Amino acid sequence: MADIKITDLFDLEHTVAADYLKGFTYPWEALAGISDLILEIGSKLDLSEYDHPEEDVWIHKSVNVFPTAYIHGPCIIGEGTEVRQCAFIRGSALVGKNCVVGNSTELKNVIIFDNVQVPHYNYVGDSILGYKSHMGAGSITSNVKSDKQLVVINNEGDHIETGRKKVGAMLGDYVEVGCNSVLNPGTILCREVSVYPTSCVRGVVPEAHIYKNKDEIICRKK
Numbered sequence: 115m116a117d118i119k120i121t122d123l124f125d126l127e128h129t130v131a132a133d134y135l136k137g138f139t140y141p142w143e144a145l146a147g148i149s150d151l152i153l154e155i156g157s158k159l160d161l162s163e164y165d166h167p168e169e170d171v172w173i174h175k176s177v178n179v180f181p182t183a184y185i186h187g188p189c190i191i192g193e194g195t196e197v198r199q200c201a202f203i204r205g206s207a208l209v210g211k212n213c214v215v216g217n218s219t220e221l222k223n224v225i226i227f228d229n230v231q232v233p234h235y236n237y238v239g240d241s242i243l244g245y246k247s248h249m250g251a252g253s254i255t256s257n258v259k260s261d262k263q264l265v266v267i268n269n270e271g272d273h274i275e276t277g278r279k280k281v282g283a284m285l286g287d288y289v290e291v292g293c294n295s296v297l298n299p300g301t302i303l304c305r306e307v308s309v310y311p312t313s314c315v316r317g318v319v320p321e322a323h324i325y326k327n328k329d330e331i332i333c334r335k336k
Contacts (some may be wrong), residue, residue, distance in 0.1 A: 116320040123286035128228040128245040139242035152188035241282035255282035265300040268317040
C-alpha cells in the first residue's frame, strides 16, 4: 500500500501553509480550513511587499497579473508568480512563489506549493499541488463524484473514507500530469509520478511510477 500521508507527499519547506498542514495526517483533511488559513496569513502580511486590492485578496508586488484575469478572495498569491489571460481564481486559493496560473485556468479551494505550473486550460478544485508539480494543457481535477456520494480514497484495496463530498486530487512533489488527463475525485499521485496524456486516473499511484493506463503502472527506471 502506497504512503499517502502529508509527510510522504510534500516537502513542507515550499509552502507558507507548512505549519497548518503539520496539524493533519492526510492531505484531504486540510481542505476544510483553507479559507480561514488564508485570512489568518493575509492579516499578517507586510503591505509594503503585498498589494491588497480588495478585501481578502493579497498579491505580492512582484506578481504579474494580466488585465483579463479574475481574482476573488480569500486569496494569496506569492512572490514571482504569473497569472495569465482569463485565469479565474474563484477564492480559497493559496498560491505559492514562482507559480504559473495560466490562460483560462480555474482555481477553487486549493493549496498550490511553490514553483507549480497549471499553465493552460486547467481546472483545479479542492486539491493540493506539491512543489514543482505540473499539469499539462487541458488536464483537470474532478472533485465531485457523479453519484454525489462522499469521496473514498482507494489505496490498493484499502478504502479510506474522507467524509467529504468534494475532494479533487493530491499531487506530490515533482508530479507531471499529461495533457487532457482527468484526475478523478480522490486521486493521489505520490512524489515523482508521471501520467501519460489523455489518461483517466483514479485511486493512488505510488511514488516514482509512470501511469500509462489503469492496467499499466510501471516503476520509473533509476
